[in-house]
Amino acid sequence: MSETSSVTEAVIFFLFLASITLLFVRTAIAVAKGRRHRLRLAMELVALFAIIYFLNSPALRFLGMENLAADFQKGVLFLWTVSLAFLANTALERFVWDGVLSIHGERRIPKLITDGIGLIIYSVAVMFVLHYVYGEPIGPVLATSGAAAIVIGFGAQSTIREVFSGVALNTTKALRIGDYVEIDDVYGQVHDINWRSVSVHNPHTDSLYIFPNSAVAETKILNFSEPQDVFRYYITFSAELSAPPEKVIRVIADELKHSKYVYRTPAPNFNILGYSERGIDYRVRYHFEGDDPWWDAQNEMCMAIWGAARKHGLRIAMNRMLQGSPNSEWEFIDEKNFATAAPDAVLDLLKSHPVFGKLSDEGLKILCDGYETVDLSPPSCFYQKGELADGAFLLLEGRVDILDDEGLHDLEVQNVEPGEFFGLETVFGEQKRLLAARADEYSVAVRFNDETITNILRESENVKKLLSESEASFDNDRRQRRKDELFQIRIAAHHRERHSSLNSIRSGIDEMVNKPALHHLLDHFSKRVRNEELLEGLAATAAHLAVSRGTPDEVERDYFREALRHADLLKHVELTHGLDLFDSYCSQLVDQTDREKSGLVLKELREAKRVKGGEAVVRHFAKGLFGVRGLPDEREQSAFAQIEAVLSETRN
Structure with missing residues (x-):
């Protein structure tokens, strides 16, 4: 009976200490007012109770209360142990749940797991106090909790394995959300990474594949997005x-x-x-x-x-007997093209042409008596810019793009459809091709001899005049198309440069903002948020560019948020605080003169430059947000130039 009573008392005392622990932790969390200050508070509590423990006896002896020293010391030791558990759990949250296992700064581990592990930490701390401080037996408590742990352990062993595999994947950075990868011969874009699985979306089949973290950690990963896109x-x-x-x-x-x-x-x-x-x-x-x-x-x-x-006339090697075509496949194509380019078919197209259709029957007959059939598959060219002109073409089948060039870029300035002519330069005295003609589809055309066309047009000045007017109209259209194509190329190049700048941050952010271990640890105990100087510089930069584009709106906030996420900066700065700073700077900048605006922004940029890697991060970030709505206008260019000028200042 006495043994049963002792066991009951031990369990009750354990629950009593556990209740005090819960009250203590809840109070500490409320006092901390935010996760970023909790780690510092935990360290302060551990140090404070350690000091009180060592000063306990002298202080009570001085007050003449030696008889309370033993009990008071046990109570302080209990609070010190609980504070140590609080520190361990807070560090786990800060560096693991919200650190290596977070995605873009967002916690992805379920609350059930994080709270469960926290409960285990505090339970171990209470049992330590129960046995080593108060000398109570913990066998009954261990037996009860051990049985529960066995049941939970068997049920959660796969979950634990996935969590640790997730830790390995995140620390090695083998893949990130948005990367195009091939896992176990399955290709797709990484859609999500969470505490137990990686999901990959195959854009070609619109399917979503789910891989357990343990399977991904043990298989070969082919990442198409690294080291470059x-x-x-x-x-x-x-x-x-x-x-x-x-x-x-x-x-x-x-x-x-x-x-x-x-x-x-x-x-x-x-x-x-x-x-x-x-x-x-x-x-x-x-x-x-x-x-x-x-x-x-x-x-x-x-x-x-x-x-x-x-x-x-080359032959691709294959089993032609199996395909039922032992002879050359090109002969079959030649037969088809001969029918497509038959003289009657060509004559019908010429008669329906708005210019050549006005030729006499004799002129049309002469044209149809001498032509060559040419068939090409994309991206083959009927002719290239600068080549010697060798005739004009009439398209019978397919589609042909007429190309000009600008550096390494091809500009589509005209699209030729069946029944239309192209390559008429020689008719007007040009010796070389002014443009290129590329097959956009499998195309069949007939080529007329230069001399034949020139002689026929010499006999029909009216047709030559109509042809000249038609070509002049096409030239005007080509010039306009060229301008439009150049504009689109500039926009595409601009956005590629923006994404490249953000990718530059993403690929080297850890090295850019890396600090000595002691400095990094002390940052977590500061009242300021992580990398606050850098975050203020980024927010000021984004706000300055946003205001230069007009009145900032929710879209501009989305640009700022997405840029932080794309550059993988959310591991190093806090999104909510960053958005608050962005809103604050936008409000101030809207109501200020240009001089005041530049003063506010330049101050924050100079502060950000002092952070290790701050100059490089802010510069790439500014490029990533420069012209997000299209090619930047003069105001936005001026704002960007101010940012670049400050970042280029020589340090004193």
């Missing part, structure tokens, strides 16, 4: 032994000189893999921009290989 892939094919290897590589490379999706710089890389039972095997590695044009780039590469083989 330019994707590289490859395609393999075989050519028959009759196709000279050097010629195969050269003619395919020529086909890609005006590619739309495959990058020309860096140029595709060709590798001869060796010989096989089919012939000679080749691999072409090529680059393209991001995921969106993935299939477009692969389609273009396949069409370039086919087009080069077709144009130069």
Whole structure:
């Protein structure tokens, strides 16, 4: 009976201490007023109760209360132990739950797990006090809690494994939300990373794949978004032994000189893999921009290989008997094109043409007596800019783009449809091609001899005049299209530069704001938020650019928020505080003169420059927000120039 009574008393005393612990922790959290001050408070409590513990006996002896020293010392030791548990749990929240396991600064671990681990920490602390401070048996408590722990442990062992795998994934930074990856032969964009799984969205099938963290941690990950956003892939094919290897590589490379999706710089890389039972095997590695044009780039590469083989009479190695076509496939295509380009079909198109249709029957007959049929597949060109002119073309099938150039960019200045002419430069005395003509679809055209067209037009001045007026109209349209294309290229280049600047922060943010371990630790005990000088500089920069674009609105807040997230800055600064600063600076800047605006912003930028890596982070961040609504106007350019001037100032 006495043994049962002792066990009951131990459990009751444990619950009593646990209740006091809960009251103490709740009070400490309320006093801290925010997670960023809780760690500092925990350290202060541990140090305070340690001092009280050592000064307990002398102080009570001085007051003549030695008889209370033992009990008072036990109470202080109890509070010190609870404070130590409070410190451990707070550090776990700060550095793990809100640190390595957070995504963009947002906690992703379920509250059930974080509170459960916190409960275990405090329970261990209370049992320590119960046994080592008050000398009470903890066997009954351990037996009860041990049984519960076994049951919970077996049920949660997979969850615990996923959590630790999540820690490994986040610390190694093998993948981040938004990256394009291939995991276990599944391709897609990382949609979400949480405490137990990684979800990958395949944009090509619109499917969502869920991988447990443990499976991801143990498998091979191919990250297409690192170290840069330019994707590289490859395609393999075989050519028959009759196709000279050097010629195969050269003619395919020529086909890609005006590619739309495959990058020309860096140029595709060709590798001869060796010989096989089919012939000679080749691999072409090529680059393209991001995921969106993935299939477009692969389609273009396949069409370039086919087009080069077709144009130069090369044969791609395959089992033709299995396909039921033992002879050359090009003969079949030639037969089809002969029917498409039959004289009667060409004559009908010429008669329906608004200019050439006005020729006499004899003139039309002369044209139809001498032409050559040409068929091309994208991205092949009927002719390139600067080549010697060798005739005019009439498109019978497909679609052709007329191209001008600006540096490395092709500008589509005209689209030719079936029944239309292109390449009429020689009619007006030009010796070289002024523009290029690229097949946008598989296209069949007929080419008329220069001399034939010139002679016919010489006999019909009226038709030549109409043709001249038609070409003048096309020239005006091409000039306008050229301006429009250049404008779109400038916008695209501008936004690429913006994203590149934010990616520069993302790839090196840890190194940019890295501090000595002691300095970093002391930051967590400061009353200021993390990297506050840097955050104030970023918010001032964003506000200055936003106000230069007009009255700031919710969209501007979204730009600021998204820029912080894209640059992976939310691990190092607090979003809510940053948005408050942004709103505050915007309110001040709206009501100030230009001189006052620059003074406020420049002050914060100078403070941010003092932070390690602050200058580089703010500069890239400003570039990332510069012109978010399109090409920047004069006011926004002036605001950006002010920011750049301050960042470029030499430190005194």
